[in-house]
Amino acid sequence: MLGLLGWCTGITFYPEQVGIGVPQAVVGDEAQSFCYNVRESMAQLATTNNTFDGTILIPSDGHSFGQARDQYASVTFAQAMAPSVIVLVESESDVQAAVKFASQCEYSVSIRSGGHSYLGTSSCDSSKGQCLQIDVTGLNIREILPAQAKIGPGNRLRDAAEFLKQNGRFVPTGECPGVALGGHMQTGGFGLFARHFGPFVNRVGGFRIVLADGEVHDIVTPSEETSTLNDDIFYAVLGGASGSWGVVTEMTLNTIADEDFFSVYWKLGYWWDTPEDTEGIVNMMRTFSEMANEKIDDTRWSIHASVVGAKNLPGLGNRIQLEFSWVAPMEQKDEYDFDFFQKIDSACTGCTRFRYINVTEPLSQIWRHRYLRTLIDETTGREFPLPYTRSMQSLQAIPQPDGMESIVRATAALMPGRFSPHFVISQITTINEANINRALPWQQDKIGITLDYFYIPPTEWVIDHEQRALNFAKVLRDASDGEDHRMYWAAFDNPVMEKDWPKYFDNEEKFRRLQGIKQKYDPTNIFQNKMSIPMPTEGELDLATAANMQAINGTATTTNNSFFDQEECAVGSLVESCTETS
Numbered sequence: 001m002l003g004l005l006g007w008c009t010g011i012t013f014y015p016e017q018v019g020i021g022v023p024q025a026v027v028g029d030e031a032q033s034f035c036y037n038v039r040e041s042m043a044q045l046a047t048t049n050n051t052f053d054g055t056i057l058i059p060s061d062g063h064s065f066g067q068a069r070d071q072y073a074s075v076t077f078a079q080a081m082a083p084s085v086i087v088l089v090e091s092e093s094d095v096q097a098a099v100k101f102a103s104q105c106e107y108s109v110s111i112r113s114g115g116h117s118y119l120g121t122s123s124c125d126s127s128k129g130q131c132l133q134i135d136v137t138g139l140n141i142r143e144i145l146p147a148q149a150k151i152g153p154g155n156r157l158r159d160a161a162e163f164l165k166q167n168g169r170f171v172p173t174g175e176c177p178g179v180a181l182g183g184h185m186q187t188g189g190f191g192l193f194a195r196h197f198g199p200f201v202n203r204v205g206g207f208r209i210v211l212a213d214g215e216v217h218d219i220v221t222p223s224e225e226t227s228t229l230n231d232d233i234f235y236a237v238l239g240g241a242s243g244s245w246g247v248v249t250e251m252t253l254n255t256i257a258d259e260d261f262f263s264v265y266w267k268l269g270y271w272w273d274t275p276e277d278t279e280g281i282v283n284m285m286r287t288f289s290e291m292a293n294e295k296i297d298d299t300r301w302s303i304h305a306s307v308v309g310a311k312n313l314p315g316l317g318n319r320i321q322l323e324f325s326w327v328a329p330m331e332q333k334d335e336y337d338f339d340f341f342q343k344i345d346s347a348c349t350g351c352t353r354f355r356y357i358n359v360t361e362p363l364s365q366i367w368r369h370r371y372l373r374t375l376i377d378e379t380t381g382r383e384f385p386l387p388y389t390r391s392m393q394s395l396q397a398i399p400q401p402d403g404m405e406s407i408v409r410a411t412a413a414l415m416p417g418r419f420s421p422h423f424v425i426s427q428i429t430t431i432n433e434a435n436i437n438r439a440l441p442w443q444q445d446k447i448g449i450t451l452d453y454f455y456i457p458p459t460e461w462v463i464d465h466e467q468r469a470l471n472f473a474k475v476l477r478d479a480s481d482g483e484d485h486r487m488y489w490a491a492f493d494n495p496v497m498e499k500d501w502p503k504y505f506d507n508e509e510k511f512r513r514l515q516g517i518k519q520k521y522d523p524t525n526i527f528q529n530k531m532s533i534p535m536p537t538e539g540e541l542d543l544a545t546a547a548n549m550q551a552i553n554g555t556a557t558t559t560n561n562s563f564f565d566q567e568e569c570a571v572g573s574l575v576e577s578c579t580e581t582s
């Protein structure tokens with residue numbers, strides 16, 4: 001693929017510092033006292049020596065609670081980032097205790113790792129029903145294994161990449177340093193290297209998870225020996241609506257060894273200030289389109305374009321950056337064609353280039369040229385401080401040169417002028433077709449384009465910005481196939497899963513199968529968020545059951561959810577063990 005870039009019933013109240021709300025359904029003094037004395041109750045429920053090592057915060061904890069609930073989406077959806085209780089866990093046993101407590105005391109559960117969901121799906125809104133947020137930042141082990149690595153979900157992308165680099169290993173991920181692996185392993189992990197190796201989700205070979213029953217399950221890559229539960233959960237967690245299934249406490253990554261690959265990285269940066277710049281960039285992106293279409297079957301090359309419109313931010317400016325990678329098994333290194341990428345640079349006629357990097361380095365080291373590290377605020381962990389609206393489309397076809405030109409001109413129209421109080425980021429990333437036993441949708445698409453549109457209040461601007469973002473999405477669809485494909489990680493426009501699922505899932509069979517899995521393993525719908533898989537209604541139950549039976553019997557018709565398909569690799573993947581089958 002090639003790409004541009006809830007709630008349970010009950011009441012919530014906070015009687016005093018030591019106690020939490022008493023749910024309506026719980027009757028009897030003993031049960032009331034159990035749900036009220038949350039700290040003691042969690043210790044009783046903890047499996048390890050009856051001790052609870054984590055921290056429990058409620059709104060009356062003031063500043064600590066406020067800090068803990070703050071996350072990337074808070075600037076845009078502040079009112080909705082309001083859990084009744086936040087549990088900062090330190091161990092798997094803490095997670096079990098929190099899930100059992102939530103279940104017995106009728107809290108819904110949202111799960112947070114890095115808090116980088118754009119819609120805030122790792123938080124919850126206690127005004128809609130009492131809810132408990134489990135924060136797994138403290139679960140951050142890192143351990144190297146032969147050809148694999150064991151990693152905790154609380155690790156941020158930059159820490160995991162640095163750890164792997166020290167061990168000569170690599171996995172493809174997305175772009176932002178503050179994103180954590182807990183969410184990333186479920187929502188994709190699309191970036192420059194996805195075209196060579198598939199998205200991050202495809203590198204997850206197994207994980208440990210606490211399900212709604214409060215038990216830990218060790219999930220491995222499906223095979224004929226694995227159980228239905230194993231295979232259902234593997235499928236659902238890896239791309240089937242993050243936070244709907246249970247709390248992931250650890251994951252095993254199938255890593256890529258630096259020494260097996262020859263890798264070249266280029267970065268070109270051009271200012272985008274004047275109408276002349278726009279014409280040069282139009283020309284360059286038309287060339288991008290021609291090259292991308294010409295090389296569509298050769299997954300050794302990848303291109304990622306990012307536009308940053310930041311004219312009014314000190315030290316920045318309006319600009320476009322193109323990144324290229326050429327990655328091949330070592331024995332093919334002589335096939336690298338320097339002139340191919342050079343063509344793009346020379347197509348930017350009259351442009352002012354401010355950056356040029358061209359390195360041949362091991363995969364794990366290329367990361368240091370890539371992270372948006374200068375933009376991260378170490379106190380909040382956020383990359384960008386302003387509220388935002390956004391849009392994103394995943395397209396089945398790479399736009400032809402005319403389509404690409406319309407996208408560049410639409411982007412130019414959104415670029416901030418010297419006095420306009422906003423900035424934009426738009427990204428174009430090349431990604432790869434895949435055929436795997438994970439639910440991640442739209443992997444067979446060819447290009448995905450995102451727009452992040454930041455604004456400075458007053459709030460009346462929001463409406464204007466939302467409309468602009470939606471208009472931009474239409475330009476993208478019109479430039480390609482017209483289909484409205486959206487990716488979970490980049491959800492926008494206040495999705496309601498009950499009706500919007502066709503935009504987020506490739507086909508009905510996949511969505512119904514996920515509803516069936518939800519019904520089986522989380523029958524009381526404890527794990528909920530804005531975009532979690534809705535329980536099947538009575539009318540949908542037969543469809544959900546049928547989709548599950550088809551999957552279990554291996555008769556599912558879609559290409560990328562073959563239940564017993566052991567092949568984990570993207571079609572055309574550069575990973576050696578993947579290249580024989582497709």
Ligand SMILES: Cc1cc2nc3c(=O)[nH]c(=O)nc-3n(C[C@H](O)[C@H](O)[C@H](O)COP(=O)(O)OP(=O)(O)OC[C@H]3O[C@@H](n4cnc5c(N)ncnc54)[C@H](O)[C@@H]3O)c2cc1C
Pocket residue numbers: 072110111112113114115116117118120121122136153173174175176178179180181182183184185186187188189190191241242243244246247248249383489490529
């Ligand atoms: C600035 C920015 C840039 C981004 N760039 C990219 C990019 O280039 N490529 C890309 O693919 N994505 C990108 N993303 C999207 C990001 O990868 C996803 O939103 C990812 O899911 C965030 O993971 P998190 O753990 O940080 O977020 P969280 O908000 O903590 O979690 C995200 C989701 O995963 C669930 N979840 C988190 N941890 C667990 C767990 N341990 N067990 C079960 N469920 C869990 C949450 O409930 C939530 O639904 C970007 C996001 C931001 C804000």
